[in-house]
Amino acid sequence: MPIQYYIYLCLALFSIGIVGVLTRRNAIIVFMCIELMLNAVNLLLVAFSKVHNTMALAGDKTSMLGIEAQLFVFFIMVVAAAEVSVGLAIIVMMYRNVHSVDINFLNRLKN
């Protein structure tokens, strides 16, 4: 597969995530669209790591070059899990205070 196909797929997924963030008012859906964008980036990192590794394998048959990108994806997943737990706690607290998950209620700092 040409690398462009992967780039197009990830760009499309990322853009769908952006459109979701811009068009939805439910805080949970906005949060889910952020997760979607994170996953698009992860997929692109793995594809690039494979490309990097294939290029290195041409010179050295046992090369492990490109493994850093996969560990980077692993750490992104770790951070995303921590972020989700805190973010959902914030959303639950907001629901308890204003009885809604509508992000338009989060404008109290505006004036």
Next chain:
Amino acid sequence: MSITQFLFYFLTVLALFSAVMVVVSKNPVHSVLWLIAVFFAISGHYILLNAQFLAIVNLIVYAGAIMVLFLFVIMLMNLNASTEPQKNNWLKLAGVIAGGCFLMVLVSLVKQANELNNIAVTMGTGEIGLIKNLGKALFNDFVVPFEISSVLFLSAMVGAVVIGKKA
């Protein structure tokens, strides 16, 4: 068309369709279920790239743990299509146009980049995605970030409890 190419196109179509359905579903529970479909498609892509460890971790962490957390919160709040807040149509149109412009600019950028031509992703081969090699690298070269991430988890846990408990 080989079986790998067919699987690539199938998983791509599945991922994009499910992602669109996440955004357009009125019911938040349906959105969560479509997002799980997206994660399964992305895990399939990982398997095609021979990143087996990441495919399994993606399924366990994202589709297993995180989406259950989302589903749990949605059911706790009793959200459904009738309580769903709606933006007005002009704002939605503006959001779609903005995202479409972003996509168009980046796609035209990639189309013009001649450096990317003749670079192919080899599928179904390669050793770097196997758990043996990843474990060696993780516990030799990346052991400090790994331990720091445990501190991050501890602080996230404490933070979630402090935020979530009744003040």
